[in-house]
Amino acid sequence: DTAVSQTPKYLVTQMGNDKSIKCEQNLGHDTMYWYKQDSKKFLKIMFSYNNKELIINETVPNRFSPKSPDKAHLNLHINSLELGDSAVYFCASSHTHPPDRSSYEQYFGPGTRLTVT
Amino acid sequence: RKEVEQDPGPFNVPEGATVAFNCTYSNSASQSFFWYRQDCRKEPKLLMSVYSSGNEDGRFTAQLNRASQYISLLIRDSKLSDSATYLCVVGYSGGYQKVTFGTGTKLQVIP
Numbered sequence: 001d002t003a004v005s006q007t008p009k010y011l012v013t014q015m016g017n018d019k020s021i022k023c024e025q026n027l028g029h030d031t032m033y034w035y036k037q038d039s040k041k042f043l044k045i046m047f048s049y050n051n052k053e054l055i056i057n058e059t060v061p062n063r064f065s066p067k068s069p070d071k072a073h074l075n076l077h078i079n080s081l082e083l084g085d086s087a088v089y090f091c092a093s094s095h096t097h098p099p100d101r102s103s104y105e106q107y108f109g110p111g112t113r114l115t116v117t
Numbered sequence: 118r119k120e121v122e123q124d125p126g127p128f129n130v131p132e133g134a135t136v137a138f139n140c141t142y143s144n145s146a147s148q149s150f151f152w153y154r155q156d157c158r159k160e161p162k163l164l165m166s167v168y169s170s171g172n173e174d175g176r177f178t179a180q181l182n183r184a185s186q187y188i189s190l191l192i193r194d195s196k197l198s199d200s201a202t203y204l205c206v207v208g209y210s211g212g213y214q215k216v217t218f219g220t221g222t223k224l225q226v227i228p
Binding site for chain 1: 151160161202206208216217
């Protein structure tokens with residue numbers, strides 16, 4: 001009965017490769033997010049999708065491309081991986097019915113630890 | 118100035134102690150405030166929302182001061198299991214939802 005799941009949990013790959021991370025939520029939420037947590041533990045939002053529509057796109061290199069086939073899934077594809085991409089990537093989801101505060105309560109997946117060598 | 122600022126700690130406190138964390142935010146239009154907890158190598162988990170009137174959940178008390186733009190978290194009777202990083206989160210809706218996470222305050226409860 002996992003709420004937000006991500007695969008894979010660990011990903012070790014070489015520079016220049018292309019890789020994907022998948023995320024699924026069974027909470028019935030309509031907004032999903034990708035965050036990057038670097039070695040300094042700073043959690044920074046990368047993308048947000050609402051009902052399959054991109055609504056937040058922070059300053060992320062265009063090597064990163066999110067795809068949302070439906071509102072329960074948000075995948076992240078990374079091209080030409082670089083050493084600096086090594087981090088933990090978290091998927092999250094929430095409802096969106098402002099101004100209800102609960103719409104900001106985000107539920108996170110377990111994370112994907114990406115190591116680029 | 119960072120959007121959300123926290124003292125990174127670590128705060129090393131003995132079991133049973135009371136400890137308080139503060140967090141300041143820069144956007145006066147912020148509407149929602151939360152504390153999340155993150156254990157080592159785990160995902161962040163919602164600890165509690167922070168309401169204008171202040172709120173309490175067992176040993177945890179959260180307060181909001183809009184005038185000074187800070188929120189606080191008080192933990193009473195600290196347990197070893199409280200050891201974690203506590204993340205302050207501030208939400209803003211300017212056409213779309215956006216939340217900003219603080220860098221976290223690390224708490225270590227010592228036997």
